Amino acid sequence: MGIVSSLPSLTGAKRLVIKIGSALMVDPQQAAPRHEWLDSVVADIAFLRERGVQVCVVSSGAIALARYRLGLVDGTLRLAEKQAAASVGQVLLAQAWAEALERHGMTASQILLTAEDTEERQRYLNGRATIQTLLELGCVPVINENDTIATAEIRFGDNDRLAARIAQMIGADQLVLLSDIDGLYESDPRSNPAAVHLPVIERLTREIMAMGGNPPPGYPSGGMRTKLLAAVMATQSGCAMVIAQGAMKHPLCAVMEGERCSWFLAAEEALTVRQ
Numbered sequence: 190m191g192i193v194s195s196l197p198s199l200t201g202a203k204r205l206v207i208k209i210g211s212a213l214m215v216d217p218q219q220a221a222p223r224h225e226w227l228d229s230v231v232a233d234i235a236f237l238r239e240r241g242v243q244v245c246v247v248s249s250g251a252i253a254l255a256r257y258r259l260g261l262v263d264g265t266l267r268l269a270e271k272q273a274a275a276s277v278g279q280v281l282l283a284q285a286w287a288e289a290l291e292r293h294g295m296t297a298s299q300i301l302l303t304a305e306d307t308e309e310r311q312r313y314l315n316g317r318a319t320i321q322t323l324l325e326l327g328c329v330p331v332i333n334e335n336d337t338i339a340t341a342e343i344r345f346g347d348n349d350r351l352a353a354r355i356a357q358m359i360g361a362d363q364l365v366l367l368s369d370i371d372g373l374y375e376s377d378p379r380s381n382p383a384a385v386h387l388p389v390i391e392r393l394t395r396e397i398m399a400m401g402g403n404p405p406p407g408y409p410s411g412g413m414r415t416k417l418l419a420a421v422m423a424t425q426s427g428c429a430m431v432i433a434q435g436a437m438k439h440p441l442c443a444v445m446e447g448e449r450c451s452w453f454l455a456a457e458e459a460l461t462v463r464q
């Protein structure tokens with residue numbers, strides 16, 4: 190069996206988690222959600238839902254949206270400023286999702302979680318039961334970190350790992366990280382145009398993990414490193430993960446149509462491929 194023929198396909202998923210970063214959600218010029226683009230993502234979600242795939246979204250963008258709205262554009266924000274921004278921006282973010290989903294005949298639900306909520310057993314079980322019930326009722330849960338109350342010590346800080354944690358919690362079989370890059374490269378393609386792209390990663394070896402590099406300048410997390418940490422969490426729980434370019438319209442259809450991306454196989458899939 191060839192590796193490519195055994196790659197997961199989004200329409201084959203039972204439960205899919207889609208993570209969308211702030212840079213995709215928010216148009217810095219308009220200081221608003223990128224509505225047309227979001228509409229195309231939601232059309233893709235409708236396509237998957239019609240094929241029986243349960244979809245859960247992890248959406249960033251709360252802080253970015255309010256940063257512009259509140260004029261907090263320059264420099265690094267203090268924790269309290271970020272939390273205030275998240276509180277304002279989450280309303281705008283949820284509204285954008287609710288309206289877009291509504292236009293395509295779907296119902297949004299909002300869930301805000303802290304790292305603690307995913308660790309403390311009773312809260313974890315409650316959260317899981319709620320998300321599962323929402324999916325069974327046909328809703329599209331739109332999840333974000335509860336930035337307004339999470340303290341620095343208990344923050345995920347990045348939604349890549351939050352999305353992987355959600356995928357673990359609800360037993361998702363696939364996780365899509367929509368990003369500003371079309372996958373994992375052996376070296377940084379921004380500084381090395383000849384960098385080799387990796388379409389399939391069977392195992393997260395030390396060599397692969399080293400390709401994560403450092404977080405982007407000025408950020409404590411984010412970039413490829415946290416995506417690889419998310420891949421460890423997801424693949425070990427039997428969930429395949431894909432990093433794909435999200436900037437174009439209909440980014441999920443693009444993955445289905447074979448646009449370049451990087452698949453990280455779930456632990457047991459990788460085993461089948463090797464056998």
Ligand code: GLU
Pocket residue numbers: 210211248249250251252253275333334336346347348349
């Ligand atoms: N939770 C943050 C927000 O919505 C974003 C975190 C991230 O982008 O990873 O603004």
